[in-house]
Amino acid sequence: MARVLTAVLAAVAVSSAFPRTEAVLTAPNALDLRITTNMTSVIPSTLYGYMWEDINHSGDGGLYAELLQNRAFQGVLPGTQNALNAWQPYNGARLSVTDKTSGVTSALPNSLQVQFPKTVFGPIGFENTGYWGIKVQAGWTYNGSFYAKSDTLTGCITASLRSTTGTTFATATIKGISSEWQKFTFQFEPKTSAPDTNNVFHVEVNGPEAAGQTIYFGMFSLCPPTYLGRENGMRIDLAEALASTRPSVWRFPGGNNLEGESWAERWKWNETIGPIENRPGRVGDWGYPNTDGLGLLEYLNWAEDIGAEPILGIWSGTSIGNYSDLPTWPIVPEADLQPYIDDAINEIEFITADANSSEWGALRAKYGRVQPYQLRYIEVGNEDQFQPESYAGYRWKAFTSAIGERFPDLQFIATTYPSTALDPPYMKIDYHQYADLTWFENAAFMFDNYPRNGTQYFVGEYAVTSTNASDYLGTLDTGRLAYPSLAGAAAEAAFMTGMERNSDVVFASAYAPSLQHIRSYSWTPDLITYDAGGIVRSTSYYVQQMFSVNRGTHVLVTTPPSTNDTAPLYWVASHNNETNLVFLKVANTGPDDLVAYLHFDFNVTSLFGTAVQISSPVLSPLTGQFNITNTLEEPENIIPASSSFSIPYPDRYNYTFPATSVTILAFEAAGIGS
Incomplete structure (x- = not known):
């Protein structure tokens, strides 16, 4: 068991000239906060990752390396x-x-x-x-x-x-x-x-x-050449950018694009495998045909290549129909649901069955993959809060009961509101949120008081999308962001500190959407934007990378964890029992630099620590400076800066967190790990 770690954080406004390595004990107007290891939780290996669907030409024309658009005239009307x-x-x-x-x-x-x-x-x-x-x-x-x-x-x-x-x-x-x-x-x-x-x-x-x-x-x-040289593989620059964040989950194939505009147009796994000549493609849900060259096996290989755990979404009997008129969504009646359940079972067997004892496993081997894939999580549907009566009435139970009987080790993720009563009760549930900056800052504490009753959240889609709380899905002139901004990324980081601090109940998360082709898109903002020749990593991308790469194994619980009194500073502390590194992840969402005074009851064992940070290059507060973004024309407006800092005293330290910034401090310590 880890011994007690005590640290006091005092937040005061300072100028940018404040010495960032000055060792001090107190501040006259300090706000005292504590971080302690006497109550730790294990950080799950699945905490950070991405939600995936072919939107914004993120697959065809994006991650999928194929260069020719409309290569096989799929999903088009001849003669037009x-x-x-x-x-x-x-x-x-x-x-x-x-x-x-x-x-x-x-x-x-x-x-x-x-x-x-x-x-x-x-x-x-x-x-x-x-x-x-x-x-x-x-x-x-x-x-x-x-x-x-x-x-x-x-x-x-x-x-x-x-x-x-x-x-x-x-x-x-x-x-x-x-x-x-x-x-x-x-x-x-x-x-x-x-x-x-x-x-x-x-x-x-x-x-x-x-x-x-x-x-x-x-x-x-x-x-062109593909990532890791895989046949029918991924575009190298996009693949390398995603892989370098070390994502731990890959939720696929959607999203709305799983559901289809109709039952017939849903994503059909068995039509995305085998030679590309045998894949008919489909009319996707986001305004363009999908070739399905990026199919089930390609997704699974990709997840393996980047070390991410697949979260497989299965079709649950409803299609999106007319998205502007949700009650018209077509739903498969209970009496007609069995063929679709059987289809999901066949898909899972194709993924996981032994090639020598299963028809579907043998088919997988025929297409080049003899060894079964690892699969733990099945997400039943997508955003079924829009059709809660049928989901709770029969669809959830029908799928989970039949699949669970055949594959008892699988874990199921529900996709309706947590307040919806399901039979059998859900143990994991997918939660989506697109909102303005203020929502994410306030939500940094939303999981602190979540009941520890065995149920867990998967934050399966989230992003700051707007500066306007009343119109977060509106147009650019009403606050919708074209690209992720520094202020938005800091707000997301504030929320992420809450997810990591409560990773006993938030077992996974997935930023969305991942990719956007600048010449054809229907959703903003996005993690990475690109054209045929280049890419730009957004401020949100760098926050995802910073949080994912710098991972502890155990949370150092902060006190008090359930109030917003410490805003605009939000943080989470963790310890890695394998490396003996302590990480302090801090989001400053305010307009002023803030200094934090740290006091430890253990000894830092290195003379230097390291910091990685994104912040505005503009030192004086200017109107709109924190809405700065990275664009294809100016891809490096905001990029992480890494530095080292001396630690003159083994038991105390202070650091200045710049206005509207995200910072991760790391240093070696002894006597903390179990």
């Missing part, structure tokens, strides 16, 4: 102009999407029909503009493929990466077109990098030779 999204003719070719010829597979009935005029001068063909551009990087190997067929055309096809002004960076020649679908593969190895992302995937044939003829194409793909 919208079906040609991201495709454009070159030198007079006539393009259309058709289902009048057999598709590449039964899952992909649509094809690109390319017709050439009877009179053509020069090369002719078409281009794909990617997800609003394509990054061309020297030294990368791009793996490409497409299917093609033609009854008459037998000449060569040239594929290339080129700029919109005609500069060619890499080419490949394809031969052997016939009247039957064939898959053609090629590689691009650019020798020079493009100066920007105004580049296209270009396909052309010899015009005079092709005049008057027709050729069909299907299932295009073009992938």
